[in-house]
Amino acid sequence: MVRRVLLAALVAVCLVIPAVGQTVGDYLDLYIVRVKPEKTSDFEALARKIADANRKNNGDTWLAMESAYGENNIYVFVSTRGSYGDIDKAGDTFMGALNKAYGKDGAQKMLNDWNNNIVEGRSEFRKRRWDLSRKAPTGPADYAKLIGNSRVLRTTAVHVRPGKITEFEALLKEVKEASEKAENTQPVLVSQVMEGGKGTVFYISGLRSGLDGFDKNPTARDILGEEGYKKYLQEVADTVEGTDSMIYRYSAELSAPPEAVIAVAPNFWNPKPAAKK
Secondary structure (H helix, E strand, O other), X not given: OOOOOOOOOXXXXXXXXXXXXXXXXXXXXXXXXXXXXXXXXXXXXXHHHHHHHHHXXXXXXXXXXXXXXXXXXXXXXXXXXXXXXXXXXXXXXXXXXXXXXXXHHHHHHHHHHHHHHEEEEEEEEEEEOOOOOEOOOOOHHHHHHHHHOOOEEEEEEEEEOOOOHHHHHHHHHHHHHHHHHOOOOOOEEEEEEEEOOOOEEEEEEEEEOOHHHHOOOOOHHHHXXXXXXXXXXXXXXXXXXXXXEEEEEEEEEEEEOOHHHHHHOHHHHOOOOOOOO
């Protein structure tokens, strides 16, 4: 969504896979909010109106998620960007769509109401680390298929110790190599916070069509073997300060998805308007 206004949108630094990065965007622009518990209904109604305005008026695109496990009442709006320069362009596009739908005064009131519904909000700008991701999509069609068929996302924020980034990247590359040789492993996407974070933070994320997709996944021990797993645990202890894990559910009603994502599962990403009472 829009970074400077209300919005923005959700994974960095080194080599990327040009065939994917140049076509689906190397950056993720996230806007993360914690909603007042008593304002959840008002917030979602407003978010639906904002998404609808951007869908109908060639506005910005984003995917919305709501926390399922982890901190409650957290909503995340994730947009793909090709560069830092795209941030301002997306902001203009977003406000243009909102102004067209509701007029400048109406749009400003919506932004004010948005702020009244939340406890806090923050933006993050992350760079995709295709070089560290495992079994990542190989092109825009594969990427759209992965995103379009996903309904939940599990992500772990890894806080790397100062001065240990090189060692941590080497560890992820070892796991990537072993994972890609195994037949029963699924895609894992890695990103690194560039702006809006504290210290060095990587996000390691898995997308699934449902929570049951996280059942019976091979563990790090299964992938690396006993000796490799012992080495892995030691390297994690040496390089990682701590981790935070969350599971989110995608919300189609609060999203303004790219057309390529909608085309994969139009019945989900184009929800029918709620019946008027």
